[in-house]
Amino acid sequence: MQKPKWAREIERFISVKSQFILWGNIYDIYPYQRDSAIIPLTLTNYLSNLLSEYELIVQYEPLVGFSLLKGDGESFKKVTSCGLKNGYYQTSMIKSIDIIEKLVNNSDVYATVILNFSSRLHDIAGDDINELYYRAFRLLQNATAKIIGDSSVPKFNLLFWFIDKENDMPPWYSIDNPKIKVLPLPKPDFLIRKAIISKLSSKIIGFNNIPQQKQDDIISSFVDETNELFANEILSIITLAIREKIEFSKISEAIKMYKLGIVENEWAKISTQKILNASSELSKRVKGQERAINKVSEILKRAYFNLSGAQYSKHSSRPKGVLFFAGATGVGKTELAKSITKLIFGSETNYIRFDMSEFSASHSDQRLLGAPPGYVGYEMGGELTNAIKQNPFSVILFDEIEKADPKILDIFLQILDDGRLTSGRGETVYFSEALIIFTSNLGIYDVTPNGERVQKVNFNMSYEQMSKTIMESIEDFFKYRLQRAEILNRIGKNIIVFDFIREESAKEIFDKMVITLVENIKENYDIGIKMSKKAKEKLTNLATQDLSMGGRGVGNELEEILVNPLSSLIFEMNLQKGDEIGIYDVSCEEGICKLVAKKLSI
Incomplete structure (x- = not known):
């Protein structure tokens, strides 16, 4: 298999760069090909194998000290x-710089020093970190390529920094x-995922009982469904499948279990x-x-059979379904969303439910x-990511989407496209089992x-005229106003x-509300109403004479003309169970x- 781009870059530049x-x-694992075998290795071990012409490869970790990855103690x-x-050799931060200088400047063996977990140095080294940076920078400026032993090509002794984010190093050091060579290490691409999955899938139950063509098809699906996952996570999925005795033909169940946790499929x-x-x-x-x-029913059938986005990808991770409810206030948009939840x-x-009028300010996305x-608030996590993490099988209503801060539209795009979000704490949550509903008064x-x-x-x-006007708006x-046509797409x-x-x-609506009211009074107080x-x-005429506020307006009127006077009546008549x-x-x-009423004899 072909080595990752960053590995090929290292091989190409070790004769012209001394630090990387x-x-x-x-923190991931990387598949390394040795003869015909593919072995998953940590980054430090991968690098040790990659630098085959280097006799002494030493790792330094804060608080732990120096350890050998390649070579022997006598050479060190x-x-x-x-x-x-x-x-191990443990020493203070200041003394460790002396040892690094000796390793990089030596002319006896080709040596490499890996500063592992370098992003943590700031927390541990204190003021000593500045001296470390300066002396390492001086090493960089004074480094010369050497011919050592039988080598015919001059090469540098190398110093590697492993950091989480590019800006964990001071800008003056590398810009x-x-x-110096700065190399980003991305999540595993298609080829790396395929190499790992092809190598390890044989350990899953049922793999060897499947014809070769079927094996290849399932491996291809496995590779697609693990897009954007770390190689370590792929290894965890395979381990989970083995432990839970999930057959290879049903590997999608293991992937879902890993992403969502062990939950019942609602x-x-x-x-x-x-349905x-x-x-x-x-x-x-x-x-x-x-x-x-009727339209909602069609979409629910599609969601039930997991066909949302099926025309674009065989293994879509998009939400189960997406709905956009438009219309005046009080026409039943929220009620229908609740009814869908109860039905499913x-x-x-x-x-x-998220009221997007509460997310109109800048930085509301946080x-x-x-x-x-x-x-502030980092420890609490996000309201949306926490909610979906707690219950991935949900109906999520984003009410009055047009009132949201435009930055939040990027969040919606990611949910609709990828079916996942990463929280401020770095946790990934998945929306593949959720139904997303937007509402709007546009x-x-x-x-x-x-x-x-x-x-x-x-x-x-x-209805046709009204619908056309609303759709145009x-x-x-x-x-045109937001210039975000991709949302509509x-x-x-x-x-x-x-x-x-x-x-x-x-x-x-009035009849339904009255029935509900009468049933509640009977159930809670054992008082009958006729x-x-x-x-x-x-009462019907009074409650429905002004429909400008829709069903909600009917409910408000009902409260004034029936609920309030009925409450007074129950007290005045001293009604009992x-x-x-x-x-x-x-x-x-x-x-x-006021109601005209009398107590009925039982």
Whole structure:
């Protein structure tokens, strides 16, 4: 197999550079080919094998000291005048610089010093770190290539720095410095992942019982599904599969188990009959939105069979489904999101809502992802990443998306594209089992230059006219005002425009609310409520005469004309458990309503 780019760069430059800074993926394992075998090695051991012409390779770790990766103790003692004890030589930071200088300046053997965990030196060395940097920098400037032993090509004795991030080294050390080579170490690419997986998959149950072509297909899928994972994580997945006795043909289960933890698959518990009857079930709670409910039902079927994004990738890690609910306030957008949660997961505990008006300020993205290291709130993590980590099987509602800080749109893009996020603490969480819902009031109002809101759609418009106006406003907002057309591209055809709550639907909502109220009073207080036809018609007309606030407005009116006077009535009539009252009429004057009622004999 071909060596990684950074390894080939080291081989090419050891005759012209004396120091190398390796940063990024320094804690991972790397597959090293020895003859026909592929061996997973740590970075230090990989480098020891790579530098085959170097006789003495020494590692230095803060607080631990020097240890040999290659060579013998006698060579180390001859060059440094220091003897190893139990394989190590411990000394202070200042004295360690003396030893490094001796190793790099020696002319007896080709030597390499690896400063491992160099990003931790700042925490341990204190003021001594500045002397270390200066003397190492001086070594760099004075270094000369040498011909030692049988070598025909002059080479440098080498000094390697292993650091987490490029800026962990002082900028003056490497910027515009032609004598040093800075090499980023990325996460394993397709070829490295394939090499590791091909080598180790034979240890998984059932591998040898599968035909060669099928083995190759599953390996290819395994490689695709582990994109952006560390090689160590791939090794962990294989170990998990072996320990949990997961067959190779079902390796995707081990990958999901590793990413999400050992959790019960809530989607697997859903009966096909429940999804088949989704429209009728959702219609019981959400009234007047048949078009929206039918569209949602289609998307739920796609989510159930894990077909979201299947046209783009065989192994999509995108969310189970994405919905964008648009429409006026009070038309049932939030209620439908809750109803979907109840339908899928059996309760609303899997429902997570974020009011995006609370995330409109700059740096609000840190609330979702968590503050970076060194900032207030780092230990707490992000609200979104914590929530999905705790329960990956969720319906996540981002309410009024247009009010969010534009930076948060980048978070949405990553969720919709990759199905994962990395928190401020560096933890990766996955959205592959979540259903994402956005809501928006775009297109309902226009704001004039003087700040006045002008209604763009109204009850007199047909659904088709209203839907067209709202869709145009959404497109205008993302394409031209924000210049983020890619958001619309990811949402695709999943934008659902909700109709206004019209008179018939409002009456259905009223009936449902009254039934719920009566049932709650009976269940909690054992008091029965009966209502005459006249009283019900009067209450219905009062509650539905102004539909500008949709179903929420109906609920608010119901509170004023029925809930409040009924509460007073229960006190005034001193109703007890087992009692029953009949409501025959209602009268309202100057905003205060009274019920005409009497206690019924049992």
